[in-house]
Amino acid sequence: MHELVECAPNFSTSDPVTVEKILDAITSVRGVLLLDHSYDDYYNRLVVTLAGEGRILLQAVLRGAVKAAELIDMRTHKGQHPRLGAVDVVPFVPIADSTIESCSELAKSFGRQFSATCDVPVYLYAESASSPDRRDIDWTREGEYEGLEERISRPDRKPDFGPARAHPTAGATITGARKPMVGFNVNISTHDLAIGKKIARALHEKKGGLVGVRAMAAEIPKMGIVQIGMSIYDYERTPLYRVYELLKLEAQRHNVSIVSSEFNGMAPLGAILDVANYYLRVTNLNDDRIIETAICKRLQNQ
Amino acid sequence: MHELVECAPNFSTSDPVTVEKILDAITSVRGVLLLDHSYDDYYNRLVVTLAGEGRILLQAVLRGAVKAAELIDMRTHKGQHPRLGAVDVVPFVPIADSTIESCSELAKSFGRQFSATCDVPVYLYAESASSPDRRDIDWTREGEYEGLEERISRPDRKPDFGPARAHPTAGATITGARKPMVGFNVNISTHDLAIGKKIARALHEKKGGLVGVRAMAAEIPKMGIVQIGMSIYDYERTPLYRVYELLKLEAQRHNVSIVSSEFNGMAPLGAILDVANYYLRVTNLNDDRIIETAICKRLQNQ
Numbered sequence: 090m091h092e093l094v095e096c097a098p099n100f101s102t103s104d105p106v107t108v109e110k111i112l113d114a115i116t117s118v119r120g121v122l123l124l125d126h127s128y129d130d131y132y133n134r135l136v137v138t139l140a141g142e143g144r145i146l147l148q149a150v151l152r153g154a155v156k157a158a159e160l161i162d163m164r165t166h167k168g169q170h171p172r173l174g175a176v177d178v179v180p181f182v183p184i185a186d187s188t189i190e191s192c193s194e195l196a197k198s199f200g201r202q203f204s205a206t207c208d209v210p211v212y213l214y215a216e217s218a219s220s221p222d223r224r225d226i227d228w229t230r231e232g233e234y235e236g237l238e239e240r241i242s243r244p245d246r247k248p249d250f251g252p253a254r255a256h257p258t259a260g261a262t263i264t265g266a267r268k269p270m271v272g273f274n275v276n277i278s279t280h281d282l283a284i285g286k287k288i289a290r291a292l293h294e295k296k297g298g299l300v301g302v303r304a305m306a307a308e309i310p311k312m313g314i315v316q317i318g319m320s321i322y323d324y325e326r327t328p329l330y331r332v333y334e335l336l337k338l339e340a341q342r343h344n345v346s347i348v349s350s351e352f353n354g355m356a357p358l359g360a361i362l363d364v365a366n367y368y369l370r371v372t373n374l375n376d377d378r379i380i381e382t383a384i385c386k387r388l389q390n391q
Numbered sequence: 392m393h394e395l396v397e398c399a400p401n402f403s404t405s406d407p408v409t410v411e412k413i414l415d416a417i418t419s420v421r422g423v424l425l426l427d428h429s430y431d432d433y434y435n436r437l438v439v440t441l442a443g444e445g446r447i448l449l450q451a452v453l454r455g456a457v458k459a460a461e462l463i464d465m466r467t468h469k470g471q472h473p474r475l476g477a478v479d480v481v482p483f484v485p486i487a488d489s490t491i492e493s494c495s496e497l498a499k500s501f502g503r504q505f506s507a508t509c510d511v512p513v514y515l516y517a518e519s520a521s522s523p524d525r526r527d528i529d530w531t532r533e534g535e536y537e538g539l540e541e542r543i544s545r546p547d548r549k550p551d552f553g554p555a556r557a558h559p560t561a562g563a564t565i566t567g568a569r570k571p572m573v574g575f576n577v578n579i580s581t582h583d584l585a586i587g588k589k590i591a592r593a594l595h596e597k598k599g600g601l602v603g604v605r606a607m608a609a610e611i612p613k614m615g616i617v618q619i620g621m622s623i624y625d626y627e628r629t630p631l632y633r634v635y636e637l638l639k640l641e642a643q644r645h646n647v648s649i650v651s652s653e654f655n656g657m658a659p660l661g662a663i664l665d666v667a668n669y670y671l672r673v674t675n676l677n678d679d680r681i682i683e684t685a686i687c688k689r690l691q692n693q
Binding site: 093095122124125140184185269329330333347348349350351352355356357358361362364365368369370371372373374376378379380381382383384385387388389 | 653
């Protein structure tokens with residue numbers, strides 16, 4: 090068994106027929122593991138979670154991307170999530186024994202081959218970025234699909250692969266290696282969105298909060314409460330318990346308490362072990378001590 | 392891939408040559424996974440952790456047991472851990488999709504075949520017990536090897552398999568299916584063993600504590616502190632956070648705090664997810680949401 094990598098491509102569609110065809114293209118590659126997929130009309134976006142040995146994964150993602158570029162027409166695309174193209178972003182994420190470096194190689198191979206096949210310009214971001222600005226996906230995606238043609242000819246926005254002009258129907262694509270991200274939403278005991286926004290600001294990296302954390306508040310009308318939705322970009326540096334305890338502290342300022350929490354998408358085991366280590370003051374817990382993962386490692390090495 | 396089962400046989404030896412020969416016998420079966428093993432002179436005991444598909448596991452454990460019965464002489468055995476025979480106890484434990492029922496079938500097959508091969512009497516315990524008394528390993532092991540010959544002829548102590556007389560050098564063996572056990576030790580900020588004993592009693596099932604929990608206090612001289620060593624026999628019923636928080640509460644009565652904790656042996660993933668669910672108030676965390684275990688399940692089903 091070679092080292093496993095995760096890939097979570099985001100496509101700009103929520104049309105069930107298009108979704109089906111993209112998934113069929115991906116799973117036509119033998120050995121790729123489809124872990125999860127979800128899409129909704131509000132964002133008009135499909136998020137797929139895949140894993141597999143590097144070359145197999147690359148092949149599967151390429152087939153899905155080529156299919157998406159063929160079927161999706163960005164000229165008529167509307168959605169609440171910012172996007173630059175049909176194949177909007179293709180992050181490669183290390184798991185188990187794989188590294189950011191090997192993921193970055195995969196991202197570059199993907200960008201090179203996808204742009205050569207479909208004539209779509211490709212930007213590298215996150216750990217694979219070719220300039221400090223490009224590390225930040227918000228910078229790269231500024232102006233979105235509609236503003237792409239005007240920006241792409243500027244020297245500082247020259248694509249890393251492919252032509253310096255937008256593909257008419259597929260726009261542009263962003264790819265790169267990044268660390269595993271944790272999506273974590275916390276529901277608080279208030280229906281006052283203004284309080285939620287204050288708490289979110291207190292946590293958000295760019296507003297004086299924790300490094301590598303993005304937070305936003307939203308009303309959940311059917312529950313009559315406010316939810317703080319967070320992305321934690323490097324849980325090894327900024328662990329989940331720290332985010333949770335700081336949120337609890339900020340909520341207490343407003344006499345608000347935590348009602349419940351949920352993970353958004355999948356969670357890496359390391360982030361969870363860390364929570365147990367903190368709250369139980371454990372000194373010796375790691376994935377080799379977990380029966381299920383110890384067995385899995387040995388099965389993979391057989 | 393058939394369903395996986397765990398087995399944690401305990402052998403009455405800490406002689407490195409004997410240990411090596413038992414492990415060689417076990418791992419001579421292709422496909423069995425040796426997860427862990429440890430032994431020490433104080434207990435004069437070897438604990439092996441294995442996993443595998445049921446029939447493979449059964450074969451491996453039988454080979455190890457036959458070798459142990461051949462090499463270990465209980466007439467000269469001394470150790471601090473109670474024991475009834477050379478192959479003292481052979482618990483079968485469900486993991487992933489296997490059940491207590493299938494583990495009980497394996498335990499009965501083991502008992503039948505081991506007693507037939509080596510002429511060693513075998514008792515069933517825990518979930519496989521043939522009477523309520525026998526569920527409790529302490530009852531079955533009462534009198535230990537030295538008292539076995541006198542007790543074994545009593546009607547209520549008739550072995551479930553094999554002859555109603557002790558094997559001269561191998562004694563008797565106990566086997567059965569049980570739920571995954573969690574070994575958890577908590578170090579507290581005192582060197583006063585009397586305080587540790589009060590806290591251990593407050594937690595121990597038989598002394599007014601939590602159901603399915605055994606606790607004992609011991610001095611750790613090199614650290615200058617006291618350790619509460621616990622076994623949690625059904626973490627789904629009595630979760631780890633409840634044990635930990637009750638221990639903290641009882642320690643506070645004596646102005647003692649928790650210094651650190653450690654797992655003794657391996658831990659099931661479910662017990663850890665439960666800790667995260669409690670402390671972060673999470674409502675949607677299970678093993679399908681953990682990247683590493685989701686991948687493992689799909690690899691096993693390929």
